[in-house]
Amino acid sequence: KVYESVADLPKSLTYDFVIVGGGTAGNVVANRLTENPDFSVLVLEAGVSNEGVLDSIVPFSTFLVGLLEPNIFDWNYTTVPQTGLNGRVLPYARAHMLGGCSSHNAMFYTRGTADDFDRYARLTGDAGWSWDNNEKFSPPADHHDTKGQFDPTVHSTRGITSVSLSGFQWPIFSHHVIQTTRELPDVFPFNLDMNSGKPLGLGWLQSTIGGGMRSSSATSYLADEFVRRENLHVLLHAQVLDLVNLSNTKGEASFGGVRFLQDSRQFTAKARKEIILSAGAVGTPNILMHSGIGDRNVLGPLGIRTVLHLPSVGQNITDQPLFSVSWSVNFNQTLDSVNQNETLFNEAFAQWNRSHTGPFVIESATHVAWLRLDSHSSIFENHTDPSAGPHTPHIELGLAPGGGGPVPGGGSAGVPGHVGAGLSVVTPLSRGSITINSSNPLDPPVIDIGLLENDFDIFAMREALKRAQQFFGAPVWRDAIIGPTQDLENITTDALDEIIRNATIPSLHLVGSAAMSARDATHGVVNPDLLVKGIRGLRVIDASVLPLIPSAHTQAATYVVAERGADLIKQRWM
Numbered sequence: 001k002v003y004e005s006v007a008d009l010p011k012s013l014t015y016d017f018v019i020v021g022g023g024t025a026g027n028v029v030a031n032r033l034t035e036n037p038d039f040s041v042l043v044l045e046a047g048v049s050n051e052g053v054l055d056s057i058v059p060f061s062t063f064l065v066g067l068l069e070p071n072i073f074d075w076n077y078t079t080v081p082q083t084g085l086n087g088r089v090l091p092y093a094r095a096h097m098l099g100g101c102s103s104h105n106a107m108f109y110t111r112g113t114a115d116d117f118d119r120y121a122r123l124t125g126d127a128g129w130s131w132d133n134n135e136k137f138s139p140p141a142d143h144h145d146t147k148g149q150f151d152p153t154v155h156s157t158r159g160i161t162s163v164s165l166s167g168f169q170w171p172i173f174s175h176h177v178i179q180t181t182r183e184l185p186d187v188f189p190f191n192l193d194m195n196s197g198k199p200l201g202l203g204w205l206q207s208t209i210g211g212g213m214r215s216s217s218a219t220s221y222l223a224d225e226f227v228r229r230e231n232l233h234v235l236l237h238a239q240v241l242d243l244v245n246l247s248n249t250k251g252e253a254s255f256g257g258v259r260f261l262q263d264s265r266q267f268t269a270k271a272r273k274e275i276i277l278s279a280g281a282v283g284t285p286n287i288l289m290h291s292g293i294g295d296r297n298v299l300g301p302l303g304i305r306t307v308l309h310l311p312s313v314g315q316n317i318t319d320q321p322l323f324s325v326s327w328s329v330n331f332n333q334t335l336d337s338v339n340q341n342e343t344l345f346n347e348a349f350a351q352w353n354r355s356h357t358g359p360f361v362i363e364s365a366t367h368v369a370w371l372r373l374d375s376h377s378s379i380f381e382n383h384t385d386p387s388a389g390p391h392t393p394h395i396e397l398g399l400a401p402g403g404g405g406p407v408p409g410g411g412s413a414g415v416p417g418h419v420g421a422g423l424s425v426v427t428p429l430s431r432g433s434i435t436i437n438s439s440n441p442l443d444p445p446v447i448d449i450g451l452l453e454n455d456f457d458i459f460a461m462r463e464a465l466k467r468a469q470q471f472f473g474a475p476v477w478r479d480a481i482i483g484p485t486q487d488l489e490n491i492t493t494d495a496l497d498e499i500i501r502n503a504t505i506p507s508l509h510l511v512g513s514a515a516m517s518a519r520d521a522t523h524g525v526v527n528p529d530l531l532v533k534g535i536r537g538l539r540v541i542d543a544s545v546l547p548l549i550p551s552a553h554t555q556a557a558t559y560v561v562a563e564r565g566a567d568l569i570k571q572r573w574m
């Protein structure tokens with residue numbers, strides 16, 4: 001059951017497992033552990049309920065933008081000035097609601113490549129880090145014939161989170177996109193299913209949407225049938241401050257509980273078996289450091305006693321840069337037509353309310369191209385290829401029948417008659433850090449994502465732009481395209497770089513802040529079993545543990561981490 005107040009919890013605050021964060025990963029773990037009726041589980045979520053939050057239910061991007069403005073649904077973080085982005089300070093969205101970022105993300109469901117996961121297995125020395133098919137592949141909202149748009153053999157229909165193809169079509173756009181794969185097959189080969197492990201090429205986007213509504217870890221893994229389990233308690237408005245009840249057995253430290261705040265009152269929840277940190281790639285390292293696990297050179301000056309000197313906490317974090325471009329077109333069958341016309345907007349909303357069909361059942365993008373840089377690119381003279389293997393893309397073009405493309409945290413340009421591409425470098429080499437500058441756990445952490453600091457990333461972004469220009473320059477677009485909304489062709493490379501640095505935003509795909517590494521590695525935060533190195537009974541299960549960013553959006557990989565993490569816990573205790 002989901003509780004709003006500690007006072008309503010039926011038991012004492014002692015459970016077998018305490019999970020910190022009811023986000024994307026945390027709810028998966030809560031669900032899987034409570035399959036065993038002998039385990040009791042408490043989830044502590046700082047944020048609010050997802051129930052009835054329309055902006056989180058309706059997939060359409062205009063609603064999502066509402067969620068990302070400063071409000072109670074987000075932690076409202078900002079980055080430090082970003083050197084690679086001309087010193088700009090950016091909002092850094094992290095959900096503050098049940099379901100975590102799966103309740104307010106753009107719903108792209110992209111698994112990455114088999115190469116990515118093989119590399120995790122290699123890096124950790126644990127072959128178990130392969131991927132899993134656990135989604136519930138569902139019909140699109142409009143029940144159109146999906147033959148030729150995906151490969152059923154690489155999907156599961158028995159999983160928990162719904163995944164579907166676009167449930168609404170913008171016919172001219174879709175036709176032109178697919179026609180481009182025929183006209184320029186060498187650059188944009190059609191790929192039947194980008195989630196097969198080999199995503200290179202261009203195909204139809206799959207999203208975490210079912211029945212025309214967002215499918216998050218809160219609506220799926222905490223659906224009524226699961227959350228009513230007597231051994232599962234989820235407490236909202238419970239912000240964890242730090243880990244407490246430190247003890248030492250045979251030279252190994254362990255924490256017996258977590259201290260949390262609700263309505264300005266402090267409580268301690270105790271774990272008989274394990275504490276699981278699922279507070280996300282910002283929240284998890286923050287809690288670790290406030291609990292004395294981190295670099296002693298950071299903790300000492302702040303007056304935090306170092307329990308374990310683990311300098312990798314919060315280091316080497318990675319996000320993917322996102323730069324949006326758009327072209328004016330002479331047809332008005334685009335998302336912009338709905339956004340710019342109140343009558344059409346209200347009609348679309350009425351249709352969604354009536355039947356969960358129509359333009360509001362998709363976020364914005366309908367197709368994605370995953371591309372590699374030319375192997376002879378000059379950039380490889382100074383950089384080794386950062387991709388995990390030959391089937392791994394370096395860049396992504398998220399193609400949308402509307403201005404500006406998918407813009408997490410931004411919103412679309414919103415001018416009628418536009419098509420857009422969200423350009424992303426999915427194997428960036430820039431790295432950043434999450435650290436703290438105060439001993440008060442209620443103070444926000446210091447977020448430096450380091451976007452575009454490495455020259456590989458700006459090079460790859462320029463290449464992504466060239467591919468987008470090539471794409472919309474294909475013969476089929478000739479009669480449709482009026483021109484780019486910004487002239488990015490007839491300018492110098494320096495001027496282009498300046499524009500890119502001034503307009504790039506983070507994809508919000510942060511990973512690596514509590515990275516897993518091989519057991520005997522001198523770096524890293526968790527072992528391949530996700531237990532924190534040198535601490536007993538403390539696991540991290542969320543996007544923080546991914547040591548390198550998958551060449552994809554990160555929720556699918558986070559679900560994989562969570563499913564595997566839950567399996568590992570079960571193996572230990574059952």
Ligand SMILES: Cc1cc2nc3c(=O)[nH]c(=O)nc-3n(C[C@H](O)[C@H](O)[C@H](O)COP(=O)(O)OP(=O)(O)OC[C@H]3O[C@@H](n4cnc5c(N)ncnc54)[C@H](O)[C@@H]3O)c2cc1C
Nearest residue numbers: 021023024025046100101106107108240280283543553555
């Ligand atoms: C705006 C946006 C758009 C995105 N779009 C996509 C997309 O289209 N496709 C995709 O694949 N990925 C996308 N992502 C990324 C993806 O959603 C995340 O990588 C993934 O959801 C992270 O899951 P997580 O479990 O690690 O963390 P989260 O889902 O963030 O969960 C962490 C939870 O812990 C809670 N928490 C944090 N600190 C505390 C504390 N001290 N006490 C108690 N609770 C705490 C938080 O409130 C949150 O609920 C997007 C992300 C954002 C923000």
